Amino acid sequence: MNIKDLSSYRDILDKCSHCSFCQSTCPVYTESLLETYVARSRADLIKAVFMDKTMPVTDRVKEIVDRCLLCTNCQQTCPASIPIPELVINARYQIYEGKRLDFSRRLVLKQLMKKRGLKGIWSLAGKVGKKIGMTPEELPDFPPKTFEMLYPPKKYTVKGKPRVRVAYYVGCGTNGMYPDTGVAVMKVLKHNGIEVILPKGMVCCGLPALGEGDINLAKAMMVKNIQILSTLDVDAIITDCTSCGLVLKSKMLSVLDPEDSIYPKAQAVADKIYEVSDYLNKTGLSQKPEPKNWKYSYHVPCHRDWSPDLIDAPLDLLNSADLKEYRALNDPQKCCGAGGSFFTEYKTVAQNIRAPKLEDINNNEAEMLITQCPLCRMYLSHGLPKGKKVIHPIQLLAQAYGF
C-alpha cells in the first residue's frame, strides 16, 4: 500500500466487516457519539468520494476528513487492522494538495521541520508565535537551549568497551520543547555503558506534514533522515518519542515507493528502530539504582502499536530498576486529545476528549505521570493542576539514578 495511491487500499478496505468495533476506541466519535466520525463511516465516505467518486467533495467532507486525530486507535481495534489513518491522510492530500494550512503557517511549519537545528530558532519562534497569536496557548515557553545546543551531534563514548552502540534520533518535541528528556536519555545510556551517536543533519520525522496531508514534504524529511541514518554503523536506532517511532518504523514505508532506490535503506533503518525503554529492556540495565518508593502512573501514547512490547516497556523497565510503586490509571490507553495540531483546530473537541483523562490522572494517588510522547506531555501538563507532573519514563529513571 502506498499512501499516495488510494486504489492500493481497495483490497484491504474490502476486508471491513462493518462490525463497528472501532466505535469503542475512536476519541472523536466518543466525544460526539455521531457515527459519521467513526472509522467504518469514514472508510465508506472516503471510498464514495475519492475512490468511486459517487459523492462530491463538500465542506462537510472536509470537516469529517479534518476532524481526525490520526491517533490510530481505530486501526489498533480493527480485527482486520485496516489503516484508516492512512486513508484520512490521503484524503487530506487530495483535498488540499499540501495547502491545508494558510501560507504563513505553512512557511513556519516547513522551516521548523527543516531547520530545527538552528540555534535558538525554536525559542525565538515560540516567542514570536505567541506574540502574534500563531502558536497555541497550550505550548510551554521553549527553553532557551535546544537539545542540540546542549548535546551537539557527535559520538558520545563511554569508559571502557561499550556494551552496544546506538544512534539516537531526537525528535522535534524533545529537541525544542523538552530537552530534559534528551538529557536524561543521554545520561542513562552512558551510565549503562551504551555508546551514543547523535547524527548530524537530522530533520523532523515528517509526521506533522503527513497530518497536513502534505505527503511530498513528509517524504522529503524522511528521505533526508534515511540517507543519514542508513549509513551509520550501529546496533540500533533509538527514539524517545512514540510518534517519531511510528513514522520511522512503519509510516515511512507507506510513504515511500517500494520501487524507489531509497526503499531498501528505509527498510534497513526501520528494522533498527526501538523506543528507548523498549530497547533498554532488551539490553537490560547494567547499573541499577537504589530501590525507590516513588509512586507513578502511566499514560500510554496512542502511537503505541508499532512494536509488540512497547505498551508495557516503560513499566517493565522501571520495575526492573526497582521502581515498583506503579499506580495504574483506570484507562491508561485513553487518548489525551492533542493529536498533532488537532487541539488547535478543534479546541473544544480536544478539551472534551482530554477531560476524562485529566479526571483519571487527578483521581490517581501518584503525583508523577510518565508518558513518552512530548505532545501528550504538553497537552496533559497544560490541563493538570500544580503538584501533578508529567515526565518521560527515562527522566524518572534518571532521577532514580540521582542524575
Add this chain to the structure above:
Amino acid sequence: MKNLAHDLSKLIGDDSVKSEPEDLLAYTSDATHDHAAETPNLVVLPNRVSDVSKVLKFASRYEIPVTPRGAGSGLAGGSTPIQKGIVLDMKRMNAIIEINRGNMTAVVESGVVLGQFHRSVEGQNLFYPPDPQSMSVCTIGGNIATRAGGPRGVKYGTTGNYVLGLEVVLPDGDIINTGGTCVKFSAGYDLTHLFTGAEGTLGVITKANLRLIPLPKCHQTVIVSCVTAEQAATLVSEIIANGIVPAKIEYLTRSAIGLLNQYLTVGLPPEGEAYLFIDLDGEMDQIKKEMKHIKEICSDMAVIEVRVVEDEKESASYWKARSNLYPALVSAMKKIIIEDVTVPRDQLPEFARSISEISRESGLMIDISGHAGDGNFHPTIMLKEINPEIEKIAQEAAEAVIKCALRLGGGISGEHGIGIHKARFSAIQLGDRQIALQQQIKKAIDPLGIMNPGKIWLES
C-alpha cells in the same frame, strides 16, 4: 426534507438532527454483510426521553417511518432504514442511572454500551451476564430489542432473562413504564417481554430495569482440541448430560481456528477438526471438581488435547480471539452469509453431520462455529468469489441450514433477531396463524406502521 430537518431541529435542537448526505451515509448500513438498505432522510440523536416522545409524535403526525438504532452492530439488518424516514440513534442516551446493591438491580438508559455497563457493575462485584460478542460497542437497548445473547447463554440465559421493566415511548409519543424493579411482577400482560425482542417495531425503548447477580469469584478456561466435528458435538452433549453447566462452551472449527491463531498467545494443535472453548465459573473447589469431570469425559473420548489455561492473559487471548471471529471471517472471504440457528443440545451431533452434508452437496464452505453450549450455532457460508450462480447456491444452502435446524426441533434465530435478513423464514418458524396474531398486535400498538417497517415479516 429540509423543512423536516428544520422542524425537528426546532423541537429538539440543532445538534440532534443531521440531514447532510455525508452523515446519512453512516446510517445506511449496520454490520449485516449483505442486504439492501435505503439512505434515511434524517438522523436524529435524542438526549432524553422527551426528545424521543417529541420525535415520535412528529413522525406519527406526518407518518414518517422511524428506525431505532443502537451501535449499528446487528447482524440481521434490524437497525437499517429500508423505507427511508428517520433513523433514531439512541447512543447519546447513555446514563447508568442506578446500580442498586440492596436490590441487585440496575437502571440504565438504552444507549449504554454493554461493555461499559459490565465494567461498572463488575467493579462492584456484581454481574450482568449477557455477552454478545460485540459488547465493546453494542448498546443495552439494542440487546433488549433483539434478545441478544452470547457464550454465557448456556449457564446464564440471554438479555431477556434480565429485563425486569422498561420505559418505552409508544409510536404516538406516549411514554409507558412496564414491569418494575422487583424480581416478581404479575400484573396483566407481560408487556416488558413483548417489547423485549420486538426489534423496535412497537416503540422505542428508552430505559431498562435490569436484574443483576453476584459476580462469580473465580473462573477457569479449558480448551479441548477434538479429532472430528462430531466428537466435539458429542462432547458438548456429554458435558450437559453429566450435569455440568459451564459459563461458556464455544464450538470452533478448524478453519475458524486457522483465522484466529493470529490473536492467540499460544497456538492450538492444527490437526483438530473442531475445538471447544470452555469457561467454568463459580467457587474454586467446584470449578476444580467440574474440571476433573470434564477431563475424564475427554479422556474417555480420546480427544487430541485438553488444555487447562492457568494464565489469565492467555485465557483472555482465547476469548478475545473468539469475539473477533465474525470480522475475521468477513475479512478472509469475499462474502459471507451468517445464520443464527438453535438446535436442542442433544441434537448437536446430528446437526454437525447434516451441515457437513449440506456443505458437501453445495460445494460451499460452511463454518459452524457458535455457542454450542446453549445450542445456538452461527453456520456461516463462506464465499471466496461471488457470481449470480454461486449466490443462488449459497441462498439455497442457507435455507437448507435453517430447515435442518427446524427439523431437529430448533429455531431460526437464537440471539440476532430476524430483522430483514431472516424475514423470509419467519412464516416457516411461526406459521400463518402466529404471524397473523403478531401482526394484529403490531397494528394495535403501531396503527400507522411507522415503527421500523419491513422488519420481522415479509410484507404481505
